[in-house]
Amino acid sequence: MKCRKCHKKAIHFQPYSGAHLCAPHLIEDIERKVKHTIRKHRMIEKGDTIAVALSGGKDSTVLLYLLHKLFGERPDINIIAITIDEGIAGYRPNTLRHAKEITSKLGIEHIIASFKDEYGSTLDQIVAKGGEKGPCSYCGALRKHLLNKTARENGATRLAVGHNLDDEAQTVLMNLLRGDVERMVRMVPACAQPGLILRSKPLRDIPEREVALYAILEDLPVDFSECPYAYSAIRGEVRDMLNDFEVPHPGTKYAVLRSLDKMAEPLRHNFPQQSLNTCSICGEPTASDICQVCRLIGREG
């Protein structure tokens, strides 16, 4: 098949748009969409320091590369990268190497913060101790906490994360299937709160498959390995469900995101953001006196 735009050989078909695209026009299409997403949701503004949460996986690497390509020349916008080293043997060292490679190639400041330094234990050690929660519960809370702290301490005004269209559509559906409208509403960040860096998701309109293709086409140093702990039964089921449904009904993932966007803003008044305190132990923002992380790692006692 030929590219819809230039009639050269197409390398990708977008079932949701009906377009066959060659490599340069796929790249152009992705970049156009990301620019549109950033503008529409005002994800980046003059004077911002954008901290990119860089795991070294395909999504965050593409995100960093793209933001650098689109905004790297802008004197009024600063981009830095933060990688959290949770301490996961056999997985994180590789992705860390890739993260270092891309930041040094692009000349972007790279900050690495580790669970070991911050919390005194690696994730492997926490898991080995056998807590009451699964590895992903610990990791998610601790990583978010440390990302926010590190971003703030490095002067970031925004924290950009690599969630793609598939991730977002899955999360909307998971929240609906759980009756958790509050969490669904919180997927679209409202306004900044003291100490909490506003998160943004510039890849939310790019299908996972196209993010992967972009990484390959731009020859980015990307690690496609998966975290050994990462196994969310429910997300896996929802992912399969959505992927199966997308085939006969292309565009469904976009439609789910459209549903979220139509609902989240008006619903915000009904599920208002809690105003945050400062954790009396670590000083990070929290809705109660002691933050979830200090509780999880037993700093209370």
Added chain:
Amino acid sequence: MKCRKCHKKAIHFQPYSGAHLCAPHLIEDIERKVKHTIRKHRMIEKGDTIAVALSGGKDSTVLLYLLHKLFGERPDINIIAITIDEGIAGYRPNTLRHAKEITSKLGIEHIIASFKDEYGSTLDQIVAKGGEKGPCSYCGALRKHLLNKTARENGATRLAVGHNLDDEAQTVLMNLLRGDVERMVRMVPACAQPGLILRSKPLRDIPEREVALYAILEDLPVDFSECPYAYSAIRGEVRDMLNDFEVPHPGTKYAVLRSLDKMAEPLRHNFPQQSLNTCSICGEPTASDICQVCRLIGREG
């Protein structure tokens, strides 16, 4: 297994509640839930004439029987049944016979209105002519139109329809997957409008399986056959999807309905009901000058 309530032999297990129930306690449980639904959503009030849309299938037959059981003795509440005879050979005559049987058994006034009398053609004739839309599009619009008209002309203040939990959860999910938040919001009726009888769904909290069991246990004359035209590919897929997901995650259908209830009320302000006009041809309520039905059946020309 033994019934959770009386230790007699259980005939049904509710995975979402963990309860095994005997026949009398399942019936009790269903009736308690329906009463709760009616009260919570103020579906029936003093002085109401409830028109039950009675197809003769399990859902509407159980609905009629239940409303008669719960409210039949109330002097301030009147129950009537309306059956629409679309004119579907090999299907409707049987269900019509069952509808007549239950209404005469319960001593409930039964009004039958037909497409043939109202629109001059049976559904079979409309389908044979080969319109631009599928049979279900014609049938849905015409049936709704005729139900509303017949209910109003017979003094009904409410129109009760037999949608069960599965139907409702499927519709929420379908609307989300299509990005159609407007239609999702309209699933929960707002306020009455001139000429439009308010619809209610007293079975919305009863799983389809339990509606079917209730019909069998109460020995109701029910037709389990399916309409020969009824084939919605997308609803079938969504039904399978939800049923598959419900097995490892019991309670999901209830959670989806909870999501709807949390969202619909607050979102109503953002997607306001259109104020209705009167169709210049048939006089029924419509958002434009000529109603969808008059357009569909070519009454315009």
